[in-house]
Amino acid sequence: MKKLSNKKRNALTGLIFISPWIFGFLVFVAFPFFRTIFFSFNIVKYSAELGFIYEYVGLENYKRILTIDVDFVYELQNFVIRIITYVPVIIALSIIIAILLNSKIKGTAFFRLIFFLPIIILNGDLMKNMSDYGGMNLEVSGLILTILQKILPMSIIPAFVLLFDTISEILWYCGVPILIFLAALQKIDRSLYEAAQIDGASHWNIFWKITLPVVYPLISVTIVYVVVFLANFDANPINGIIRDARDDPSRRAGYASALAIIYAIAQTFLITGLYFLTRRKEKGGMA
Amino acid sequence: MANINQTIQSIESYYKRKIPSIKKKLFGVNLSDGIVYQLVMYLLLIFLGFVFIYPILYMFSTSMMSNVDLVDNTINWIPSELDFTNYKLTIKALNIPKSYLTSFFLVTISTLCVALASAVIGFGLARYEFTGKKLVFAIMIFSFIMPKTLFFIPTYQIYTTLRIKGNILAILLPAMTGQGLQGPFFILIFYQFFKMIPKPLEEAAIIDGAKPFTIFYKIAIPMVLPAFIITFVYGFALYWNETFLIGAYLENKFKTVTMMLNNLSAHYEDFISVPGMDKYKNPNLWFTEAKSFAGTLLSIIPLVLMYVVVQRWFIESIDKSGITGE
Structure with missing residues (x-):
């Protein structure tokens, strides 16, 4: 050889x-x-x-999807709106929980066990069954609502009620993001905090100047993960529409393929948009 | 007067001395040892933990209720009596010992394939230089981002033509070639771990005359145990929870527990419509959310048990992975 x-x-x-x-x-x-x-x-x-x-048939399938049939376009709109509203909440909650889990208090191992559970058990039917039968929403009780009405302007009350309705569901999507942020936080040297404190920095300052800069670069990667996960999730109605379209005698594989392509394009736009929106600027920032 | 002033002064000075020590106890000298700080932390954790666990508690409590309890407005959380009927019926409807075994069989083999393939591919990417490597990563990111529905229609057609639809190979072939569920993710995990092996170790082995494949399974594999743990745990859960592709490619030939759950109401009606079971006489036999919840819990119990057993190693492995090093 x-x-x-x-x-x-x-x-x-x-x-x-x-x-x-x-x-x-x-x-x-x-x-x-x-x-x-x-x-x-x-x-x-x-x-x-x-x-x-x-x-x-040329663009026939696309025309039918976008201008005649309503189911897919409607669900796609819902999906985009859901992503845009869920993602900031998921990221914010995950960072908060990661910081809590990273703090020096007893019992974090137990809470870690709870918060990482969805990574393992989350599946489409679980989510569907829970939201279908109302297990997912903590109902805003009359008392809390009255208090909220007293302290908040009327216009943002519905947003709060919505938050309460969906907070459990949103928290369940936080498993992997928490894990990513926690792994980053654990890499910060504790002496950094101590040094900042000796120099007289407040908790607030430490959060903005030390914690957030460590976590921030990971936000865009996490967003990509979350969007991909939600898009492929079995409980996502769009996947059901595409699967059923294949077997539907009036639609068949051609129509289903056009659906999949439109979906992929929408998803790509969403991901790249969110990615570049949150990506760390190369210049400036922390030293 | 002077006397009173003196007393006030002495009281003031007493508290001035005392207050800092109270303050120290409450807020601590360090960031995280004040009582107030810890209390706030615990309250937040408990609140979030409760919101988190609430759906499961709700499901559990509902699944223990008979249908009579379900429609009773006075019963909210605590069932009127311990009632395992829902579980007994749902276990039968889900065909449980058998569907668990099917799940275990299918999921274990798939995860093994994923782990082996990802290890081989990750090793190639991490330890060797070749042109086009950047392209490989770009494609992996592309295929990670694309929805699985995009590839599934032609793949289904390929399987129809090759006649492996309904065959376990339909799931294993993509897994064996690094294209399984979230395939790029597992490859990247192995890539990260293989990257961490020091170069001199490999060079020493080469000088001793070791072939690349020997290096791979004698030196590299034992050093990336955490990657295997992550892949086994997470991959197992992914495949266990998958119904879309398993349903489409295997055409109900493999009745995994999640597939059964997917059609629980239909399976339940089949099972209940045998002689001797008259739901018009026994209202508890109707299919309700209690059955649905019981089924859901039954489908995740094996995963929860696995998680509780392995979570320590799982989390340890993630800590080592440098998952965030991208």
Whole structure:
């Protein structure tokens, strides 16, 4: 066998190690990706004798989705609104909980156990069953509502009621974000806090000048994770629509593919938008 | 008069001495040892913890109620009597010992495939230089961001053509090639851990004549145990909870417990419509949210048990992972 140069052999070994991935990428990502685009311009039928039959219809599927049928567009709107309202709350709550769990008090191990539980047990049916039968909302009792009305302007009361209705659900999506933020906080040297304190910094200052700068760069990554998770979650009605469309005689795979493509585009826009909105500016900031 | 002034002064000076020590006790000298601070922390944690656990408590309490209790307005949280009927019926409807075993079988094999594939691919990416590596990462991020529905229709067609629909391979093939559920995530975890192995260790092995594959499984694998733990725990949970792809690709040939739960009301009606079970005579046999909750809890109990057992290692592994090093 001819001796290869060290560098080339190195590269070749690396490629051998990732060859399963290359195969998987070609078969389960690249090929399906182009097929989905192809399907979306066709009406796809299946017959036992002839296999799959394609009938080119141009943009027909897209037109039907966006201008005639209402279910998908409606759910997509809901999804976008849900993401935009949930994500800031998820991030804020996760940072708060991560800070609480990182503090030097007894019993954090127990609380960690509770807050990380959703990472393991969260599934679509659990969420669906809980929200269908009202297990998810802490009802705002009459007393709390009266107090709220006394101290808050009328216009933001509905937002508060909504927050109470959805807070459990939102908290359940916080598992992985808490984990990410907590891991970052644990890397801060405790002596940093002590030094700041000796210099006379208040809790408030320490939060803004030490804690937040450590956590902040992770927010954009966490947002990407949260959006991807919510988008692929089984309880997300859009996934149901796409799955059912495939079996629906009037829709079939072509229509479902067009749905999937519109969904993917919307999701990409959402993720890149949120990512660049929250990404740390390279210049300036902390030293 | 002078006497009174003196007394006031002495009282004042007493409190001036005393107050700082009270203050010290309440607010502490350090950031986190004052009583007030700790109290606020605990209250916040308990409040958030309660909100967190509330749905589960609600589900549990409802699942213990008979249908009569459910419609009784005077009963809110505590059932009138301990009633396991819901569980007894739901266990039958979910076909429990068998569906647990199916889940375990399918999920364990899938997770094993994911772990092995991610280890091999992650090792290749972390320890070798080749052109196109940046492209690989870009594609991985792309496929992570794309919804699974985008790839699922043609994949379904491929499986139809290859006739492996309904075969366990339909789930295992993507897992074995790093394209399973959240595949890029697991590859990146292994990548992070393999990156941390010091270079001299590898070089020493090469000088001793070790082949790349020997280095991989003799040296590298034992050093990334935490990555395996993360993958096993999180991957297990992901596959256990998946109904969309398992339902579509396996066509109900594998009746996992989450798949059964997905159609619980239908399974329940099938099971209840046998002779001897007359729901018009026994109102407790009607399908209600109590059954639904009992089923939901039954489907997550194995995961909760696993989590309680392994959580210490799981969290330890995450601490080591440098998950945040991106």
